[in-house]
Amino acid sequence: MHETILFGLKGFDKIFRLRKPSGEIFIIFFDFPPNEKCSCNNAVKNGHIMKIKNGPFKQCILVGLIALTSTSQSFGQVITRVLSPEDEIENYIPWYNSDEEIPIINAPFVDVEAVLQADQQTGREMPRIGIKQEVNYTMEDGQLIERENYSLWSLTLRSVNAKSMSVRFDGSNLPEDAVMFLFNKESRFIVGPIKNSNFRNGTFRSDYLNGDRVNISLFIPGIEASEIVSVNLTSFDHGIISFRVFDDDFEDSEPCNVNVTCEQGVGWECQSESVCKIIHSSIGSCTGSLVNNDCCDLTPFVLTADHCIADFPVDDYLYRFNYQSPQCEPNGETSPSQWITYYGSDITAGWVGTDFGLVELFDRPTSGMSFAGWDRTNQTPPNSTFIHHPSGDVKKVTFDSGVSTPAGNFYDFNLTPGVNGDFGTLEGGSSGCPKYNPDQRIIGQQSGGVPQTILCTTTNSANEDGRFDISWEGNGTPDSRLRDWLGASTNPNTMDCMEHPFVEGPGTLCSGPETYALINNMPCTKSITWRVEPTNLFTSPVSGTGDIAVITGSLINSGSATLIYTLSAEGCNDTEVEYDLFVGRPCTFELHSFPTEICIGEQGETFLNLFEDCLGNYSSIEWDFYGAISGYGYDNKGRYTGITTGYGYVCVTVTNDCGSKEVCDRILVKDCGGGFGFRNSRSNPDVAELEANISPNPANDFVEVVYSGYVSGARITASLISADGKLVETIEEYSHSFKVDMAELPSGLYILQLNVEGMVLYEKIVKL
Known part of the structure; x- marks a missing residue:
């Protein structure tokens, strides 16, 4: 089904954005003659590129292939990305404009040497990675650009x-549909999207971005939405280290450490997905792991x-999950890195007697993470495995082949990398990492004792881990033991690792029915019910029992929906697993177009906010420009130019598995007396002074185009466009003069678009 909100003639410039199920995106440019219709169905079938027949003036050019990770995210989590040199910021920030000048605020100078000297004098033990600085910057300190149906704020x-x-x-307060990104163009770090749901009582802290600056970009939909926005930047961390994600060894851990992606x-995938890097300027970095409890809730x-x-502000901590190398042995040109960061936690329990600490994150993790199992019996393991972030590095795995020695509340053990099967070592930043027995259950957490001068060639005999079995009862109170939090219901001796439950099923539901399944490996018995919200998007049933849900979509309504599974057990809190679908x-x-009034020869820009719910798991985007404007679209963006007085239309058709929706913006083109001129220059000095003379004009049979300033051998592409935006003819020449045949054309106004090595010139031609 296809709906047109504003009908008009189809233009000739089209671009399709084709998403394969694997997440790859093909961007294909097409030029079509005015009398030929092209549909995405001709180009895509079952998510794959199909052969497209060529006709007159038709071209099919594959211009890009990028990998894009799903932009969907749950409450609380925020994605940090580091782009490869081939990737572009605009692939992630729909409204990004590299030419836009963002106001720069220089924060007060930070005397790093003075702070480090003070740390030494006070005997600070935990390594510092940053220095917190208080500031007070608001919306008034940035730049607010208000347009027809949206605003952009930046600083x-x-x-x-x-x-x-x-x-x-x-x-701070953001409107419900507002989207914020933080980025650094030089280091190519991007944090986001950040929405109102990521703020906790108006507070949000970002992950670290490499570089000496952070660009803040906020998209605010709606005409008056900017009036209810409040952004207050109250502090920042001046980082004294950078996070080297493209180096061979990433950061500074010892070379004998082994990436978890190696053989x-x-x-150990389930255990690895539970491990996180803990970051704060007060502590540097530590390691932690999500742990299961006897309710599996x-x-x-x-x-x-x-x-x-x-004694540290854990409500300000950052928890990085999936911070690991995508390759076993990165060569310095690894694929773009990406990880998920959670902000803030509460201390649940802790005891210096075993040096254990237990915190609860403010926000619940989602699928793709796991909860480690544990063993509270006092059986000494014959060998041990550690998964950790040594020196704050990406995730590593270390193995000790020897038997750990119980020493009171701790295990003592030796590590000799390369001897008796041992590999890897433990360093600063490994503190808190899980110690696993051969059954892949946690039996302790790394406490310390490793000297800072340790090397891969050294026998590490000073290691000690706090014993999980002793921590179970701890110091006898709920805030000093694990039992009340991990075993309050059944007090089991062991728990196994558990992947976060997830739902399998189509992301787009048409009329249906479609089947959805809850994939659940919980080591706990649960009764399961399900429901869908909002119910007006579905026909009955809208709820049921069991891990299989068969649902049918409405034939009338469309929109975003959620399938919610509820898992229950006696003596435990209910657990919900959600699946978003369209x-x-x-x-x-x-559609966000600006300006909507232009002069002949002026340009405007248009874009889709890819985070808008109504786009509906789209598979393609098709652009059309017609009437008094000409233009082109690329992915979710487009540009248009006024070519004659009157109204022009920017139209975009978004298609998913169930059908299409077309939305158009109307653009008024006025004659401001300026005419056409050079635009889109590539700053090529050889063509900077190029001019064209058209004669005769008006014309009956032909016009002759003569260039002055033409460099021999330069390619000229000439496009003759009718007043209603249709492409009449395309000519390619390599000479300073050529003729355009007008004899068979009807009388009226035409536009000749001339492109010479990136310089674009428009000329009016009147056919008598």
């Missing part, structure tokens, strides 16, 4: 000599070391 905060930066917002990590308990959390074809979305 750049710079701290001289910072190697990385993290920013904090307090007392030594095979079979997905409570986000993170086990770490007490010395990593005691019902029906795309609903009415916003």
Whole structure:
């Protein structure tokens, strides 16, 4: 089904954005003659590129292939990306304009040497990665650009000599559909999307971005939405280290450490997905792991070391999950890195006696993570495995082939990398990491004792881990033991690792029915019910029991929906697993075009906000420009130019598995007396002074085009366009003069678009 909100003639410039199920995106440019219709169905079948027949003036050019990770995210989690040199910021920030000048605020100077000297004098033990600085910047300090149906607010905060930066917002409020990104163009770090749901009581803290500045870009939909926005930047961390994600060894851990993506990590995937890097300027970095409890209720308990959390503001901590190398042995040109960061936690329990600490994240994790199992019996393991972030590095796996020695509340053990099967070592930053027995259950957490001068060639005999079995009863109170939090219901001796449950089924539901299945490996018995919201998007049934849900979409309504599974057990809190889907074809979305009034020869820009719910798991985007404008579209963006007086139309058709929706913006083109001129220059000095003379004009049979300033051998592409935006003819020449045949054309106004090595010139031609 296809709906047109504003009908008009189809133009000749089209672009399709084709998403394969694997997540790859093909961007294909097409030029079509005015009398030929092209549909995405001719280009895509079952998510794959199909052969497209060529005709007159038709071209099919594959211009790009990029990998894109799903932009969907749950409450609380925020994605940090590091782009490869081939990737572009605009692939992630729909409204990004590289030419836009963002106001820069220089923060007060940070005297790093003075702070480090003070740390030494006070005997600070935990390594520092940043220095917190209080500031007070608001919306008034940035740049607010208000347009017809949206606003953009931006600001750049710079701290001289910072190697990385993290920013904090307090007392802030974003509209429900507003989207924020933080980025650094030089280091190619991007944090986001950040929405109102990521703020906790108006507070949000970002992950660290490499570089001495953070660009803040906020998209605010709606005409008056900017009036209810409040952004207060209250502090930042001046980073004294950078996060090297494209180096061979990433950061500074010892070379004998082994990436979890190597063969030594095979079979430990569930355990690895539970491990996180803990970051704060007060502690540097530690390691922690999500741990399961006897209710399997997905409570986000993170086990770490007490010395990593005691007397520190854990509500300001950052927890990085999936911070690991995508390759076993990166060569310095690894694929773009991406990880998920959670902000803030509460201390649940801790005890210096075993140096254990247990915190609960403010926000619940989603699928793609896991909850580690544990063993509270006092059986000494014959060998041990550790998964950790040594020196804050990407995730590593270490193995000790020897028997650990119980020593009171701790295990003592030796590590000799390369001897008796041992590999890897433990360093600063490994504190709090899980110690696993051969059954892949946690029996302790790394406490310390490793000297800073340790090398891969050294026998490490000073290692000690706090014993999980002793921590179970701890110091006898709920805030000093694990039992009340991990075993309050049945007090089991062991728990196994558990992947976060997830739902399998189509992301787009047409009329249906379609089958959805809850994939659940919980080591706990649960009764399961399900329901869908909102119910008006579905026909009955809208609820049921069991892990299989068969649902049918409405034939009338469309929009975003959620399938919710509820898992229950006696004596335990209910647990919900949600799956977002889209019902029906795309609903009415916003097209953001600016300006909507232009002069002949002037340009405007248009884009789709890819985070808008109504786009409906789209598979393709098709652009059309007609009437008094000509233009082109690329992915979710487009540009248009006024070519004659009157109204022009920018139209975009978004298609998903259920159908299409077309939305158009009307553009008024006025004659302001300026005419056409050079635009889109590539700053080529050889063609900078290029001019064209058209004669005769008006014309009966032909016009002759003569260039002055033409460089011999330069390619000229001439497009003759009728007043209603249709492409009449395309000519390619390599000479300073050529003729355009007008004899068979009807009388009227025509536009000749001339492109010479990236320089574009428009000329009016009147046919008598």
